[in-house]
Amino acid sequence: MEDFKLKFYTNFIAESRWRYITEGLSTTFIVTICAAVLGVALGFLVAVIRSTADRTGPKKGAVMTCADAVCRFYLTVIRGTPTMIQLLIMYYIVFTSPDISKRFVAILAFGINSGAYVAEIVRSGIMSVDGGQLEAGRSLGLSYIQTMTHIIIPQAFRNILPALANEFITLLKETSICGYIALTDITHGANVIRSQTYEPLMPLLAAALIYLILVSLLSMGVTKLERKLSC
Amino acid sequence: MKKFLSAVAAITLMLSLAACGSKTTPNSVFSVDDLPGKVIGVQLGTTGDIYASDYEEEGSVIERYNKGADAVQALKQGKVDCVIIDEQPAKAFVEKNSDLMILDEDFALEEYAICLSKDNKQLTDSINKALTELKSEGVIDQIIRNYIGDDTKGTCPYVSPDGVDRSNGTLTMATNAAFEPYEFYSNQEIVGIDAEMAQALCDKLGYELKIEDMEFDAIINAVTSGKADMGVAGMTITEDRLLSVDFSEPYTTATQVIIVRK
Numbered sequence: 001m002e003d004f005k006l007k008f009y010t011n012f013i014a015e016s017r018w019r020y021i022t023e024g025l026s027t028t029f030i031v032t033i034c035a036a037v038l039g040v041a042l043g044f045l046v047a048v049i050r051s052t053a054d055r056t057g058p059k060k061g062a063v064m065t066c067a068d069a070v071c072r073f074y075l076t077v078i079r080g081t082p083t084m085i086q087l088l089i090m091y092y093i094v095f096t097s098p099d100i101s102k103r104f105v106a107i108l109a110f111g112i113n114s115g116a117y118v119a120e121i122v123r124s125g126i127m128s129v130d131g132g133q134l135e136a137g138r139s140l141g142l143s144y145i146q147t148m149t150h151i152i153i154p155q156a157f158r159n160i161l162p163a164l165a166n167e168f169i170t171l172l173k174e175t176s177i178c179g180y181i182a183l184t185d186i187t188h189g190a191n192v193i194r195s196q197t198y199e200p201l202m203p204l205l206a207a208a209l210i211y212l213i214l215v216s217l218l219s220m221g222v223t224k225l226e227r228k229l230s231c
Numbered sequence: 232m233k234k235f236l237s238a239v240a241a242i243t244l245m246l247s248l249a250a251c252g253s254k255t256t257p258n259s260v261f262s263v264d265d266l267p268g269k270v271i272g273v274q275l276g277t278t279g280d281i282y283a284s285d286y287e288e289e290g291s292v293i294e295r296y297n298k299g300a301d302a303v304q305a306l307k308q309g310k311v312d313c314v315i316i317d318e319q320p321a322k323a324f325v326e327k328n329s330d331l332m333i334l335d336e337d338f339a340l341e342e343y344a345i346c347l348s349k350d351n352k353q354l355t356d357s358i359n360k361a362l363t364e365l366k367s368e369g370v371i372d373q374i375i376r377n378y379i380g381d382d383t384k385g386t387c388p389y390v391s392p393d394g395v396d397r398s399n400g401t402l403t404m405a406t407n408a409a410f411e412p413y414e415f416y417s418n419q420e421i422v423g424i425d426a427e428m429a430q431a432l433c434d435k436l437g438y439e440l441k442i443e444d445m446e447f448d449a450i451i452n453a454v455t456s457g458k459a460d461m462g463v464a465g466m467t468i469t470e471d472r473l474l475s476v477d478f479s480e481p482y483t484t485a486t487q488v489i490i491v492r493k
Binding site for chain 2 (some may be wrong): 181182192196198
């Protein structure tokens with residue numbers, strides 16, 4: 001027990017090392033939330049374009065064909081390369097400018113990455129809604145976009161909620177690679193403490209515990225939302 | 232065809248993004264006195280990190296990268312103002328990047344040693360004995376000369392004697408092979424002063440050498456947990472490290488230097 005106390009002291013209290021963890025927590029939190037928002041926005045956009053193009057078939061216009069091709073390219077590239085490499089490319093190749101905020105780079109990299117996965121989840125949701133719903137909406141005089149936003153997407157959203165929650169959990173944990181661009185997230189914070197105290201147990205367990213709590217909170221929120229939507 | 236066109240369009244877009252914003256800020260670090268308040272790049276867990284951390288109280292921001300090379304890359308792009316790193320790797324970096332230079336004044340003098348588990352005093356003793364022998368036979372000097380020094384580089388590699396008895400088993404060495412000339416990859420193999428010295432040690436002690444490449448900040452954990460028998464990675468003896476591991480006798484000295492943009 002004395003040993004435990006001493007280890008706790010050197011790892012977290014001495015030299016205010018806990019600040020690496022709290023700073024990391026705020027970074028992880030901000031990056032995850034903003035990336036999730038960006039990912040959802042991108043994902044919905046791409047999913048609507050993709051499923052519209054699929055539905056209209058070969059006689060879609062030139063604009064739609066082009067947009068569809070861009071979306072397909074985006075999905076192929078982003079889902080076909082590791083997130084870590086995307087993050088490194090974003091930081092060292094795309095944004096070479098000196099005063100770029102690392103959090104911004106991370107948000108962009110993770111958001112664009114997550115968007116690809118969200119897009120496919122949303123597309124599966126849109127496809128799960130019966131085609132008759134679209135026809136009904138259209139014959140009632142709603143425009144295509146109105147039908148989508150008022151009839152199809154709300155139903156799709158309920159179906160994809162568990163898959164979306166899964167994606168956010170993955171996203172949250174994926175931010176643990178922020179250390180590669182020297183951005184202090186929870187994992188990097190724990191690594192910094194570990195490099196100063198040479199004591200792997202405490203910092204790593206603390207980091208794991210924080211992730212676990214964050215994911216549990218997220219899951220709880222989603223369960224509540226699910227209950228609300230299942231009328 | 233349209234798919235191809237959009238691919239080309241996307242790539243051009245990315246490249247044009249990459250091209251913009253590449254002008255870097257001029258150098259603002261000219262001596263150690265300029266360090267307070269600056270953004271200092273280091274490799275996580277190195278002595279450079281330890282020294283730089285002292286400036287945190289004076290308003291400096293320390294950026295801790297997983298690799299020294301990443302810190303140097305950030306320096307080139309102006310994301311940090313300077314990088315504190317060991318002299319020899321610094322020279323290797325500056326040689327490959329004409330836009331960087333090393334400040335004349337040395338930042339700190341230190342001694343490299345092998346780190347070993349506190350639970351295996353016997354190994355520590357035998358390594359110390361072998362190190363002393365290698366030093367007096369001139370082998371250590373020979374290995375260092377083979378990697379450092381413009382006119383001696385590559386002229387005197389260490390060669391294992393024939394018929395070494397390796398019946399004592401395998402000795403696992405943990406290192407971070409991104410630290411030229413101490414340890415680095417050449418033709419898919421880890422070479423360098425530390426690698427050759429470890430081979431010489433194993434030849435003396437009758438072990439087979441196995442080198443494990445890992446992140447620098449993981450080396451001490453690997454040694455304390457027994458995943459590796461020794462850590463040989465241009466590692467400086469520090470008070471903090473002595474709390475977790477033992478060190479052999481030092482085998483060479485080195486200095487910390489500051490790299491800046493020209």
